[in-house]
Amino acid sequence: MKVTIIGSGYVGLVTGACLAEQGNNIFCVDVDPKKIEILNSGGVPIYEPGLKEMIERNRAAGRLQFSTDIAASVAHGDIQFIAVGTPPDEDGSADLQYVVAAARNIGRHMTTPKVIVDKSTVPVGTADKVSAAITEELEKRGLSPELCSVVSNPEFLKEGAAVEDFMRPDRIVIGTESTPAGMRAKEQMRKLYAPFNRHHERTYYMDVKSAELTKYAANAMLATRISFMNELANLADLVGADIEAVRQGIGSDSRIGFGFLYPGTGYGGSCFPKDVSALSKTAKEHGRDLKILDAVEAVNELQKYTLVQKIEKRFGKDLKGMKFALWGLAFKPNTDDMREAPSRVIIAELVKRGAQVVAHDPVAMPEAGHALEVDFKGNPDGLKQVSMVDNPMNALDGADALVIVTEWKAFRSPDFEQVMQKLKRPVIFDGRNLYEPQSMQELGIEYFGIGRHN
Numbered sequence: 001m002k003v004t005i006i007g008s009g010y011v012g013l014v015t016g017a018c019l020a021e022q023g024n025n026i027f028c029v030d031v032d033p034k035k036i037e038i039l040n041s042g043g044v045p046i047y048e049p050g051l052k053e054m055i056e057r058n059r060a061a062g063r064l065q066f067s068t069d070i071a072a073s074v075a076h077g078d079i080q081f082i083a084v085g086t087p088p089d090e091d092g093s094a095d096l097q098y099v100v101a102a103a104r105n106i107g108r109h110m111t112t113p114k115v116i117v118d119k120s121t122v123p124v125g126t127a128d129k130v131s132a133a134i135t136e137e138l139e140k141r142g143l144s145p146e147l148c149s150v151v152s153n154p155e156f157l158k159e160g161a162a163v164e165d166f167m168r169p170d171r172i173v174i175g176t177e178s179t180p181a182g183m184r185a186k187e188q189m190r191k192l193y194a195p196f197n198r199h200h201e202r203t204y205y206m207d208v209k210s211a212e213l214t215k216y217a218a219n220a221m222l223a224t225r226i227s228f229m230n231e232l233a234n235l236a237d238l239v240g241a242d243i244e245a246v247r248q249g250i251g252s253d254s255r256i257g258f259g260f261l262y263p264g265t266g267y268g269g270s271c272f273p274k275d276v277s278a279l280s281k282t283a284k285e286h287g288r289d290l291k292i293l294d295a296v297e298a299v300n301e302l303q304k305y306t307l308v309q310k311i312e313k314r315f316g317k318d319l320k321g322m323k324f325a326l327w328g329l330a331f332k333p334n335t336d337d338m339r340e341a342p343s344r345v346i347i348a349e350l351v352k353r354g355a356q357v358v359a360h361d362p363v364a365m366p367e368a369g370h371a372l373e374v375d376f377k378g379n380p381d382g383l384k385q386v387s388m389v390d391n392p393m394n395a396l397d398g399a400d401a402l403v404i405v406t407e408w409k410a411f412r413s414p415d416f417e418q419v420m421q422k423l424k425r426p427v428i429f430d431g432r433n434l435y436e437p438q439s440m441q442e443l444g445i446e447y448f449g450i451g452r453h454n
């Protein structure tokens with residue numbers, strides 16, 4: 001099938017590559033010429049395991065092209081996926097300007113019937129806005145709005161495992177209108193996703209609004225679990241319990257399950273923070289306070305300071321002249337995404353207290369460089385206190401402590417002898433509970449985890 005993907009970011013690129021892999025003819029368009037230039041010269045602007053190879057393979061086979069040409073992109077696909085960003089507005093709601101701009105572009109250029117797919121995470125009611133924007137443009141040109149139907153097909157992939165998730169999804173959610181055009185759109189979506197349903201049906205068909213809400217409900221539920229575990233971990237520290245034992249004790253209950261029960265330094269990334277706040281905003285717009293979501297957000301904000309509080313408790317409030325090694329910058333492993341990464345708060349707070357930070361991340365250092373420039377805008381002296389090194393062990397040289405923020409596999413079993421030799425003091429603050437407090441104690445390492453009785 002001929003498909004256009006509007007927006008070549010994390011979701012757009014993965015969607016485009018994976019649909020091309022199933023034999024479809026894909027046109028990826030983006031308004032950022034730099035991104036398209038990188039893609040057209042064989043590069044990939046983001047890090048995602050397996051993506052580069054998949055893009056290369058499908059480009060070579062002539063099934064995947066990248067362009068900034070909007071008119072050509074609209075002409076190409078019978079199905080047009082909108083996969084542009086929906087960042088938070090100042091008031092916490094989702095900023096739909098990119099979605100609406102993409103919709104208008106479709107309306108301005110389309111001449112044949114199209115299925116428009118909202119892939120971006122968008123609040124309930126957005127399909128109507130997309131439809132209205134396209135209709136307005138079509139009517140300006142004297143064309144019938146019947147030419148298009150808007151479908152909601154939210155994306156559930158996880159950064160770091162995006163290709164795998166897209167190719168083998170837990171579920172595919174498709175929301176369609178109950179009009180004749182909606183029925184035809186449903187049929188086209190069924191055909192497009194048929195290869196992903198080969199072994200068993202994974203698609204849930206529903207109405208558009210339910211599909212839009214399903215995405216927010218999923219992210220809000222996951223964020224709630226994390227904030228809940230963070231609260232419990234903080235309590236475990238106070239009462240002298242071990243959250244790791246508690247995690248296993250509750251996760252074994254089949255009604256609860258083990259997934260997403262890990263406490264840490266707070267959730268980050270491009271999705272949970274903005275989606276929780278957008279859902280809360282949607283509720284408020286409908287006269288309802290979702291108190292639980294407001295609490296989830298508040299807990300998460302505080303949690304980003306937990307490691308710094310532990311550092312203060314150990315070393316005092318003034319960290320002048322101290323140096324901290326920091327492992328892990330990305331908001332989670334296997335990605336270079338620095339959006340809302342807790343490492344940014346931790347670095348800023350350490351520098352504010354006079355400390356120097358030497359950081360390492362296996363892939364996110366270039367992105368982290370950009371993020372830190374933003375965070376330290378107007379504070380060049382602060383920025384000078386932060387450096388990055390290519391090897392995690394080199395970050396430790398002469399540092400007063402190691403701070404672990406992201407659970408990359410490479411950090412799971414370091415050579416602790418070497419760690420101790422390099423650190424000025426054998427102290428580890430572990431925001432991901434990678435190590436066992438007992439073994440740390442045996443090695444003579446002062447170890448502070450999250451909710452691990454210290």
Ligand code: NAI
Nearest residue numbers: 007008009010011030031032084085086098102120121155
């Ligand atoms: P991104 O920021 O990586 O990519 C968005 C791209 O859209 C950018 O390259 C931008 O230049 C482009 N763009 C903006 N306006 C455009 C227009 N009018 N025409 C063409 N291109 C345009 O964003 P990301 O992370 O891919 O997210 C996209 C959407 O998917 C968001 O709504 C997000 O919430 C959702 N989502 C993201 C997931 C993730 O893990 N990143 C997972 C599931 C959903």
